[in-house]
Amino acid sequence: MPQSPPRRPRRPVRARGTSLKRLRIGFVLIAMVMSVFAARLLQLQGLDAAAYAAQARQLGAVTEELPATRGAIVDREGAPLAESLDGLMIVADPTKTEKDAPQIAALLSRRLGLDYIHTVQVLTDSEREDGSENHFGYVARRIPSEQARAAVKELDDAGFKGIDTRWDPVRSYPGRDVAANLLGFTNRLGEAGDGLEMVYDSLLKGKDGQATYDVGGGNRIPLGDNSTVEPVDGEDLQLTIDRDVQFYAQRVLRDAVQNARAASGSVVVMDTRTGELLAVADYPSYDANGDYFTKRDHLGSAAFRGVYEPGSVQKVLTAAALVDAGHVDPLTRITVPEKLKSSDRVIGDYFDHDTLRLTMTGVIAKSSNIGTALAARQMPARRLHDYLRQFGLGQRVGIEGFGDSAGLLAPWQDWIQVERDNIAFGQGLGVSAVQMTAAVNAIARGGEYVAPSLVRGRVVDTQGRVGGSAVAETRRVVSPEAADATTRMMEMVTNRSEGTASTAAIPGYRVAGKTGTAQRVDPRCGCYGRQFTVSFAGFAPADDPRFTVYVVVHKPRNGAGGGATGGPVFRKVMGYLLQKYSVAPSGAPPRMTPVTWTPGSGPEGDELRSRLEDRFGGSRGAAGGASAGLSLR
Amino acid sequence: MSTQLGAATRQRARFSRLAESAVERARLTVVPRGRTTAPRTPFAILVGVVLLLGVVGLLMFNTSMQQASFTATELEEKATILNAKKQELRMELDRLRDPQRVSEAAAGLGMVPMTTPAFLRLSDGTVLGVPERATGDSRFRLTPLPPAMPESFKLKPEIVYAPVEDGQAQAENPGTGAPGLLPEREAAGSQERPRR
Numbered sequence: 054m055p056q057s058p059p060r061r062p063r064r065p066v067r068a069r070g071t072s073l074k075r076l077r078i079g080f081v082l083i084a085m086v087m088s089v090f091a092a093r094l095l096q097l098q099g100l101d102a103a104a105y106a107a108q109a110r111q112l113g114a115v116t117e118e119l120p121a122t123r124g125a126i127v128d129r130e131g132a133p134l135a136e137s138l139d140g141l142m143i144v145a146d147p148t149k150t151e152k153d154a155p156q157i158a159a160l161l162s163r164r165l166g167l168d169y170i171h172t173v174q175v176l177t178d179s180e181r182e183d184g185s186e187n188h189f190g191y192v193a194r195r196i197p198s199e200q201a202r203a204a205v206k207e208l209d210d211a212g213f214k215g216i217d218t219r220w221d222p223v224r225s226y227p228g229r230d231v232a233a234n235l236l237g238f239t240n241r242l243g244e245a246g247d248g249l250e251m252v253y254d255s256l257l258k259g260k261d262g263q264a265t266y267d268v269g270g271g272n273r274i275p276l277g278d279n280s281t282v283e284p285v286d287g288e289d290l291q292l293t294i295d296r297d298v299q300f301y302a303q304r305v306l307r308d309a310v311q312n313a314r315a316a317s318g319s320v321v322v323m324d325t326r327t328g329e330l331l332a333v334a335d336y337p338s339y340d341a342n343g344d345y346f347t348k349r350d351h352l353g354s355a356a357f358r359g360v361y362e363p364g365s366v367q368k369v370l371t372a373a374a375l376v377d378a379g380h381v382d383p384l385t386r387i388t389v390p391e392k393l394k395s396s397d398r399v400i401g402d403y404f405d406h407d408t409l410r411l412t413m414t415g416v417i418a419k420s421s422n423i424g425t426a427l428a429a430r431q432m433p434a435r436r437l438h439d440y441l442r443q444f445g446l447g448q449r450v451g452i453e454g455f456g457d458s459a460g461l462l463a464p465w466q467d468w469i470q471v472e473r474d475n476i477a478f479g480q481g482l483g484v485s486a487v488q489m490t491a492a493v494n495a496i497a498r499g500g501e502y503v504a505p506s507l508v509r510g511r512v513v514d515t516q517g518r519v520g521g522s523a524v525a526e527t528r529r530v531v532s533p534e535a536a537d538a539t540t541r542m543m544e545m546v547t548n549r550s551e552g553t554a555s556t557a558a559i560p561g562y563r564v565a566g567k568t569g570t571a572q573r574v575d576p577r578c579g580c581y582g583r584q585f586t587v588s589f590a591g592f593a594p595a596d597d598p599r600f601t602v603y604v605v606v607h608k609p610r611n612g613a614g615g616g617a618t619g620g621p622v623f624r625k626v627m628g629y630l631l632q633k634y635s636v637a638p639s640g641a642p643p644r645m646t647p648v649t650w651t652p653g654s655g656p657e658g659d660e661l662r663s664r665l666e667d668r669f670g671g672s673r674g675a676a677g678g679a680s681a682g683l684s685l686r
Numbered sequence: 687m688s689t690q691l692g693a694a695t696r697q698r699a700r701f702s703r704l705a706e707s708a709v710e711r712a713r714l715t716v717v718p719r720g721r722t723t724a725p726r727t728p729f730a731i732l733v734g735v736v737l738l739l740g741v742v743g744l745l746m747f748n749t750s751m752q753q754a755s756f757t758a759t760e761l762e763e764k765a766t767i768l769n770a771k772k773q774e775l776r777m778e779l780d781r782l783r784d785p786q787r788v789s790e791a792a793a794g795l796g797m798v799p800m801t802t803p804a805f806l807r808l809s810d811g812t813v814l815g816v817p818e819r820a821t822g823d824s825r826f827r828l829t830p831l832p833p834a835m836p837e838s839f840k841l842k843p844e845i846v847y848a849p850v851e852d853g854q855a856q857a858e859n860p861g862t863g864a865p866g867l868l869p870e871r872e873a874a875g876s877q878e879r880p881r882r
Contacts, residue, residue, distance in 0.1 A: 133780060138773045139766075197777065198770040227780035300785040308826035560802050561815035625799070625824055632803040637814040 117266075120220060121259030124287030126236060126249060128296040129329075129509060134232050135250065135341070140223035141201035143192040147179035149215030157213050164204040167193050192216070194241065195223045226341035231300045233341035234354040235292075235333055235507065247352055249290065249507070252455060255515040259287035291509045293329035293522055298322060301629050302334040306604070309622045310336045313609035319356040320605075320626060321490040325598045328494065328503035329522050331630070333357070333487065357450075357457035360483040361607065364571025365420045365615070366493065366590045367479030369539055371429050372417055373496055374440035377535035380431040383542050385413040386650045393423045396471035400426055403570060403614075415648030418545040418552045420568060422478040429477035437477070438465035443530040444492040444502060446484055451504040451526070453518045460484045479571060480581075490603040493590045496543075497565075497598035500536035503527045540565045541646055544595050551648045556620030557591055559628055561638045565598075566591025566623065568615030573608070584608045589619025593627050596639050600630045789828050799824040 097105070126135040143161070150157055154176035162169040175190040193201075201218050208216050224239045237248020245251040262284030302320045310318040322332040335355045339347040375381045389409040393400040402421050409421070416424030429437060441447065447462030461483030468476065475481035484492075487505055495502035506522040513519055531539075543565035546552040553568045568589050575582025588605040592598040604619040604626075611618075630636075781787065801824045804815035 132783070136780075138777065139770050197774060198766075199774040202767070202770065225777065225780075227777070227784060229786070231785070297785055300789075304789075304828060305826050307830060311827070311831045560818065561804065625826070628800060628803050628824075632800060635805070636803075637805040637807075640814065 117264045118220075119262035119264055119282075119284040120222060121261050121284040122286045123222065123224065123239075123243070123259065124257040124289045126257070126290045126292065128232075128292055128294050128299075129331075130295065131291075132296045134228055134292070134294070134296060135224065135226050135236050138223045138225050139198040140195045140221045141198045141218040142194045142221035143196065143201055143205065144217055144219055145176050145190050145192050146188050146215040146217075147176055147190050148186055148188055150176040150213070151179050153213050156211075157208060157216065160208060160211070160213075161192065161204060164207065165193060165196055165200060195221050197223060228296060228300070229340045229342060230338050231296060231303060232292075232294055232333075234335040234338050234352075234356075235294065236341055238341050238343065238352075248354075248455075249292070252453075252514045253290050253508075253512065256290060256512065257287040260285040290512065293324075293331065293507055293509050294333070295331045295633075297633065298626075298630060299332040299334060302332040302626050303336070303338065305622050305625045306334045307336045309604075309618060310606055310609075313606060313611045313613065313618050315606045315609040315618075317355060317359075317608075318604070318606040319359070319486040320622065321356055321486050321603045322626060322630065323490050323494050323505060323601045323603075325494055325497045325592060325601050327522060328491070328505050328525050328527075329509070330487070330505050330507050331600070332626075333507075353456060356486040357452070357455050358485065360458050360460050360485055361586050361605070362480050362482065362571045362573070363484045363489055364479040364569030364586060364588060365422075366489060366567045366569035366588050366603075367482075367484075368417060368420065368425045368477070369496060369543055369567045369590075370441060370444050370446075370492055371425055371437070371477045372413065372542060373500075373531045373535055373539040374437060375413075375428055375432060376538045377440070377500075377531035378432055378436060381413045381428050383412065383414045383538050383646050385428070387411055387413060387416055387424050387427060389416070389421050389424045389427070393426055393474070395426065395474045396469055398471045400471075400474055410650050410652070412647055412650055414542045414545050414646040415551070417542040417567065418548065418648050420546075420553050420570075425478040426474035429474070434465045434468045434473050437473070438462070438468070440530070441476075441482075443528065444495055445488055445504075446482065446492060450485075450487050450491055451520075452487075452507050453514065453516070453520055455507075457487065458483075458485050460488055479569060486603060486605050489588075489590060489605075490601055493567075493592065493603065494601040495530050496536050496539050497592035497601050498536075499533045500529060500531040501527055502530045540595050540598075541644055543567055543591070544644055545646055545648060547591070548643075548645075552616075553614070554589060554591075554616040554620040554623075556616055557589060557623045557627075559593065559624060559631070562593050562631065563595035563638075563641065563643050564591055564593045564627070565595040566620075568619065569605075570614040585614075587613070587615040587618045589615050589623045591623055591627070593631065594636065594638055595644075596641055599634065599636050600627065602626050602630070786828065793828060798822050799826070 123137040125133050125137065127133050143165075145157075154173050157176055158167075158169050158172035161167050161172055172192055175192055178190055179187055181187045196204075198218075205216055205218055222243060224243060226233065226236065226238075235249055237246060237250040239245050239250055245254045245257075250257065262282045264281045266279045266281075302322060306318050306320045310316075318336050320332065320334040321330065323330055333354060333356045337348075337351045339351045372381070376383075387410075389402075389406075389411050391401075391405075391407060400422055402423055409415075409419075409424075411419060411421060411424055413424075413428060415421075416428065441462060447460055449457055449459045462476075463472070463482070472481050491502065491505045494505075504525045504527070506520065506525045508521045509523075511519060511521045511523040544563055546554050546566050546568065547558040547564045549555045549558065554566055557566050558564055566589060569587065571586045571588070572581040573584045573586055574580070575584070586605060586607050587609055588603065590601070590603040592601040602623050604622045606618050609618055798820050801820050802816055802818045804813060804817035806813055
């Protein structure tokens with residue numbers, strides 16, 4: 054067989070270079086690169102992940118604050134007294150608005166009523182003190198959004214750049230000064246200051262929300278990151294105040310105070326049955342929207358906070374207490390001397406007279422200090438003090454958080470004779486207007502005191518206290534018969550011939566009231582000076598009282614007393630109330646009660662004596678002879 | 687031997703006949719080449735179509751969502767604007783209902799506040815209360831009085847003291863406006879004279 058040529062022995066096959074070594078080097082290189090990758094991966098994902106995510110979010114994401122709308126404050130019928138409106142603020146980027154500042158300012162001042170010079174200054178303020186650029190400036194705050202939008206649109210159409218709007222809610226008080234003394238106000242930041250705005254801030258405020266979303270080209274990206282916390286709007290607050298009555302009372306009061314050239318005054322209107330305050334008017338007051346004429350001491354409600362000596366209106370409380378304790382009744386005969394000695398002082402009446410023979414009704418109708426003091430001496434000081442406390446004097450009225458004053462009523466242990474006599478007819482103690490109204494209202498309500506309330510329903514204020522008309526406390530002070538007897542006495546006050554306040558009478562209605570003219574203490578001498586506080590308290594209709602109105606005017610300079618100054622105000626306000634709430638007169642004839650008595654036992658005296666003997670079982674008579682004191686003969 | 691041989695042969699022959707028949711029975715033949723395979727194209731087309739639909743559908747869905755978000759933003763803006771308009775109208779309503787404005791308008795028409803409330807009962811026509819003609823007595827100012835001028839603004843009368851000759855003054859001006867002045871001057875004058 055032929056054999057193939059012998060093969061050459063094969064050399065061991067070798068690639069160019071050492072493949073194994075190259076392989077190893079390559080492997081090491083790759084391993085190094087991969088480990089760098091791994092480390093970087095660890096760093097990015099494990100360590101810095103949060104920071105990068107945040108950066109990414111910032112780049113395309115927008116966080117918008119969703120402000121909560123502040124709750125409105127409305128009156129008893131729902132008319133708004135304070136409300137929140139959408140508003141916008143106009144802001145500018147001065148670096149962009151600088152060159153067109155005059156035109157922009159002219160347009161804005163024409164459209165929105167802004168100050169031209171100030172606007173130009175803001176628009177051209179593009180450099181800060183340290184030389185850096187200023188990209189932000191406030192042009193106008195709290196403009197209703199419709200107006201602001203229209204103005205900015207006009208600017209855009211004209212081609213001016215650099216003006217933008219931001220959310221800035223406006224708190225508006227449509228009534229301006231109506232109920233401003235009660236509402237308080239909100240400052241430029243929207244925070245509450247004073248009054249109901251502050252007391253019920255937690256209720257009205259609500260809670261702001263927040264929305265975060267991605268934005269592209271001015272629109273939301275639906276599949277982007279998106280989270281929304283809905284804002285919780287504040288709740289509305291409903292007051293017991295009637296806006297129309299409040300307006301009417303404020304205007305009538307202002308007119309009266311200005312006519313009398315007095316320093317200040319208050320009118321308080323209360324619904325007799327429920328104790329709800331329908332109006333609390335003060336003068337001077339202010340525009341709650343804020344204006345240049347607001348003085349600090351006009352803020353707040355003097356009807357709640359101001360303390361003064363009530364004067365003769367107090368006599369009805371003393372009379373009610375005396376009748377309830379059984380010491381007097383409307384026909385009790387009192388001999389009123391010219392002057393009455395008390396401790397080291399002498400008490401006189403506001404009118405000079407010889408010895409008068411007045412019934413208790415006459416003492417009230419003619420407002421005799423001496424007669425009241427004599428009648429009150431029958432009662433121990435402690436009892437009188439307790440009755441007055443029951444009427445609400447010397448303690449707060451229970452409307453919490455309003456800065457209301459408890460007034461001043463000294464403890465009965467500290468009363469000396471002259472103080473006791475003074476307190477009986479309304480000097481020597483301090484009250485606030487709302488306190489007095491609530492006290493007189495107790496008589497109107499058949500002897501049952503009801504705490505006044507300003508808010509309807511049951512509401513919790515910022516401090517967590519519960520208040521409102523639904524939780525107003527009631528308590529019995531005097532018996533219904535005593536209240537009726539006192540009402541009878543008060544009806545004679547408005548009698549044309551016998552009473553001190555015929556100006557307060559309303560034809561066709563039975564009106565019960567009481568005037569007051571209290572002397573004011575002169576701080577310079579610490580004694581009673583020449584200035585007065587005149588007042589009038591009353592309720593109508595007397596046979597079924599619906600409203601209690603109390604008027605007080607401080608330091609009038611026209612010399613008129615409670616009947617001449619307070620009476621007409623009462624008549625106007627009460628007339629308005631009776632008409633507005635359709636309270637028709639019952640048609641019953643007015644009750645006439647004799648105000649004077651003649652000595653000698655006439656049929657009247659016998660009847661009276663026997664009636665009282667039935668009641669008290671035996672005749673009573675104060676010590677002292679015919680010259681002074683009570684007598685039943 | 688031949689029987690044994692024959693038997694063996696016969697057995698072999700039988701076995702082979704059995705085997706043959708078995709083989710015949712179990713004869714496996716190759717299946718003829720598939721002319722009946724199902725067509726692949728429709729399936730491929732189906733899958734392709736599903737894929738295409740899925741991709742296109744997803745794209746369209748995404749697009750429509752974006753579109754909807756634009757619409758949503760637009761509508762939200764519209765809602766805000768309408769809300770602002772509603773508030774402006776409400777503000778206008780409050781302004782019109784303001785008791786001060788209404789009172790001023792009524793006063794401008796010559797109306798006066800009522801003096802005495804009275805009622806007419808419609809069921810039987812009785813008049814309740816004492817109806818009185820409304821007079822201007824119940825009127826009150828709707829705007830406040832202007833504030834009083836402060837003391838420092840009020841002009842005080844400037845009193846000019848005219849110089850007076852000693853002897854002549856008494857005779858010629860017995861009752862001039864400043865009676866207290868003459869005795870003073872007189873006293874001053876007398877002091878100036880040297881005492882004798």
